[in-house]
Amino acid sequence: MKLQCTDILKNEPVEITFVNNRIQSINQIESTRSLMLLAPALVDIQVNGFSGYDLNVPTVTDEDVCKMVHSLWHVGTGFLCPTVVTASYESISNSFRAIVGACNADSAVAHSILGIHLEGPYISPVDGPRGAHPIEHIRNPDWDEFRRFQDIAEGMIRIVTLAPEKFGAIPFIEKLVSEDIVVAIGHTDASVENIQEAISAGAMLSTHLGNGAHANIKRHPNYIWEQLGSDELWTSLIVDGHHLPPTVVKSMIRAKTLDRCILISDAVALAGMKPGNYQFAGQPVELTEDRCVRLQGTEYLAGSAIELARGIENSVRFAGISLAEAFSLATLQLKKLLGLDNKIDNYDDSTKANMILFYWNSDRFEIDLTMTILNGEIKYQRN
Ligand SMILES: [Zn+2]
Numbered sequence: 001m002k003l004q005c006t007d008i009l010k011n012e013p014v015e016i017t018f019v020n021n022r023i024q025s026i027n028q029i030e031s032t033r034s035l036m037l038l039a040p041a042l043v044d045i046q047v048n049g050f051s052g053y054d055l056n057v058p059t060v061t062d063e064d065v066c067k068m069v070h071s072l073w074h075v076g077t078g079f080l081c082p083t084v085v086t087a088s089y090e091s092i093s094n095s096f097r098a099i100v101g102a103c104n105a106d107s108a109v110a111h112s113i114l115g116i117h118l119e120g121p122y123i124s125p126v127d128g129p130r131g132a133h134p135i136e137h138i139r140n141p142d143w144d145e146f147r148r149f150q151d152i153a154e155g156m157i158r159i160v161t162l163a164p165e166k167f168g169a170i171p172f173i174e175k176l177v178s179e180d181i182v183v184a185i186g187h188t189d190a191s192v193e194n195i196q197e198a199i200s201a202g203a204m205l206s207t208h209l210g211n212g213a214h215a216n217i218k219r220h221p222n223y224i225w226e227q228l229g230s231d232e233l234w235t236s237l238i239v240d241g242h243h244l245p246p247t248v249v250k251s252m253i254r255a256k257t258l259d260r261c262i263l264i265s266d267a268v269a270l271a272g273m274k275p276g277n278y279q280f281a282g283q284p285v286e287l288t289e290d291r292c293v294r295l296q297g298t299e300y301l302a303g304s305a306i307e308l309a310r311g312i313e314n315s316v317r318f319a320g321i322s323l324a325e326a327f328s329l330a331t332l333q334l335k336k337l338l339g340l341d342n343k344i345d346n347y348d349d350s351t352k353a354n355m356i357l358f359y360w361n362s363d364r365f366e367i368d369l370t371m372t373i374l375n376g377e378i379k380y381q382r383n
Pocket of ligand 1: 119131186187208214
């Protein structure tokens, strides 16, 4: 089978030859009439669950993690950081074991998992900043506990989101950074000083800036402006149309520039499920028709129910950036942030390429996925 398409990041037409479900070669061609586009497989560093599989239930198994990763391939997400949130020591440990077990059981899953994102439990207990994290398990940074977690995770913890105002947080950040872990500020009630101290200690990312925040806040200074205006910090954005209004997305992308923004889904298990009332993270939540997950009876969001591709579409729509720029926020930018090797966008060894093929509907701002290829092998193909 041969397919022609255009590489959206390089704006180059190519022809891909497949043999037995695998790429045999990718060759540049003069031109193509095909409207099919090619982009690197998407990278999502904040995934709590998907398609009914929840990384944060105490009963999560290796098999659940494998199935979750496989279901993400169907929506174009080829790489991820499974995200484990605030819970008891036992529950967090069990989630780590399941992720490690999944990587051991399935080499393709191991290829897709770039490391674990630990979001919490060292975050603010205050309503609003806390988001949907269970208050009874929120605690101060504890290096001994973290070391035990990292041992159980077999060194896979790659990103930690914490609140820098917690007791002991600054030396804790310094230790994480010395172990090459990306420290993100999030679910925080930090002062301006707390944020600057965290930056000096090596924090480099704001997790879902503008979310995990008070419903009402002093106009300025506050922890959102301080992070937005600090060029040392990258920011991750949930662009599902609910977590941030369109003009806020546009303002944040412009303030941070494309060089310091990344897109995340922050998807929970309800992503890919029908609207209705569910139990999630031990609390009743409501999934609305327009893919919004709220703590029942409140205005607080409890994670998103989109896939990362929808965030790319919305970024084009909300921020007026090009499709190629929006794709870079979910691919190349992650390679820079995490210091990844070439596997994100290098097709020189085409037999190991990681990419998606799709059509772009510019009237409806829709990505129409046709194929996901990982390590040169077709992992998803729309019938
Ligand atoms: Zn969060």
